[in-house]
Amino acid sequence: MRDHSQRSACILLFVSVVIVPSGVIGYPSSVFAQIGHEQEHPLPGAAGPETTLRAFGTVEWAASQLREVPNSFSLGQLSLFVTSNLTESVSVLAEIVLEGHSPDTQVVTDLERLQLTFRLNDFFNISAGRYHSGIGFYNAAFHHGTYFEIPIGRPRVFKFEDDGGVLPIHELGVTVRGVVPHTGSSLRYVAEVANGRVWTPVAEEGTTERGPDANDAKSTNVGVSYRPEGWRGFEVGTSFYRDTIFQTATSAVDHHIAAIYAVYRTPSTELMAEWLRLTHVTEGSTYHNDGGYVQASKAWGKLRPYYRFDRLAINPATPFIGAIGSYKAHIVGLRIDPVKWVGLKAQYERTDESGQYGVNGVRTQLVFVF
Template sequence: MVAEGENSSAIMKPIKTLLLPFVFALLAPTSFAAQFEDGDDFYEDLEMPELNFRIFGDLGASYENPDSLSNSGFGFGSLDFIVTGTMGEHLLFFSETLIEGAGEDSIGLDQERAWAMWSMSDEFYLKMGMDHTVVSLWNRTYHHGKWLETTISRPFLATFEDDGGALPMHYVGIETGGLWEISGGGLDWTAILSNGRGPDVDNRQRVGDSNDSKAVALSLAFTPASFDALTFGVNGHTDLIPPDLSDAARLGNISESIFGIFATYECAETGAEWIGEWSTVTHDDAASGTTFDHNLAYLQVERSFEDWTPYTRFDMMNMDIGDPYLSPLDQDLDRWQQTIGLRKEIADGAALKFEVGFGRGEVRGLGGVQTDDIITAALQLSWTF
């Protein structure tokens, strides 16, 4: 039992401790409030970032046959907001927020990229946050702004996860890289350690990881000094995809390995450009003991004539059907398509595009999987400012 005097002392001791900061604040010659009131003094030594703001947008119409793939119609495309900020000579902050259609009659807001990068020189940088993976050159070149792309549609290989893509297009983690001048040309290298893919394809694991295993990716690109219009390289990616306990077919881990090659050519004199990629994806499913091998590739050729740019692209997906990770969204089905299009620059920072596509592909229906002809058409107005 505590005596009455001892009890009072015990109570007063923490109260005195709590009051001490307020007493010191009152006695201080310059309070924190006074510092905030005098904004010039408070921010005098604080270096503010240099901010840049840019918007990309697009609207359009599309048609696709057979109707089981999509209905024709007009639609809101996207609004892409990019903010960059630099602090000093070495620190860069980046944010990309996208507003786009998300379903039959809904529009969603998505934080696509957000990272901080410290750059010592062109030879070395260190980045942390959310960005695009290196498993596709297209993915790292054009990102989300539709005006940046000559075409309306992205290649099958570089289709985003939430649009039915089979490859991981985003990551959350740490990236390092740089451009090294070596004998014969320039070597652009990138290495990434990140959260892996989620239990389903559209789960990017942006705020955590479902397992302790981390994804590792590497890209090497070489530009010959004697022929700097050409760049070619390789990329690779490994990951351990966790099970999806809500799906009876996904009760085990899936070991994923991706290997790709790419090349691009840009001739400033003639306005001719081409870009091509090939990726092979291997999924080892622990639950069934089955290995699934997938191949995706494309080749796009274009040439600019002042404000007009005609283009064509061949796309191909050769997939092992029944992959439990890709089949829920029909990403395990074969398909090829030839696309032909025309882009017209109608103003500085605005373009009108029209393209048609024809091909054949597997379609999963009530009667199983069947092969059908595929015809597409699209019109798009894209801009940036």
């Protein structure tokens, strides 16, 4: 399996290094020499690339019927979204998140995404850097700007790594996306090669995939999606992720993630369903775990009621994620957008988690963009 992963990495690396520069960039070496010289000694009045910055803020309040959990206000993530078009076919994207942790509001900064993208045409877009993996639908559609999410919080299976998530939400590597030729714009693909996630105890922050890979095996992810031209907003798709992870110095775990989804999203209506099968294979044992959600919302003017069923079923004996535990929740809420770029959400949750069943809770969230 390691040989298969290495072959996949070599193929994608060959495409990105050999094929893309000759077809996308196509500049002679003298041009690069001139660019490097100008960067070292910029001409008077020379303009650099234009950069656009957007910020997404969040303030929350939550309460639970559990006596040991006090009701509390909290700051969510402050997400800084930076983009720049270097040329018509080359762009840069960065997402930087600042989090204020209670009670002393100590600020923690994370570089969540940083990627350089070359767009050859609709059929071939290649990005290199740190990105959100293309597992399923939700992770590539919703990032750290919570303004664009209808309910409060991500589905449990798509929680971020440093928040106890079970997926490799972030990856460091190369991703290729585009439309499959001769299908109009209906059939799309994604292919990714990355370091994979470094699995450590949840309490240890900053240990996902920022550093060098822990082994030679690279993670790979492939997916396809279908968007019928006659049904705008509808999409179905599937993806498959695989990686080999060291459990000890002498043993490894094969990690597979299969995902399937169907969504229908318009400005006023949202219907989403997604299911994932997480498989961990060790010597002599195979562990299957499932996660997914069903979500619906409908807008009437500035009001948008919503519902989500959220489920994560974890075998406690599973390597790396067994201690996270299973989870089930019914969530009913209402979102109000009083003015442009400001949203207020309030929701009721009934959850089963950590051996406690039927726990009632309420959450509110103020989201805004500036």
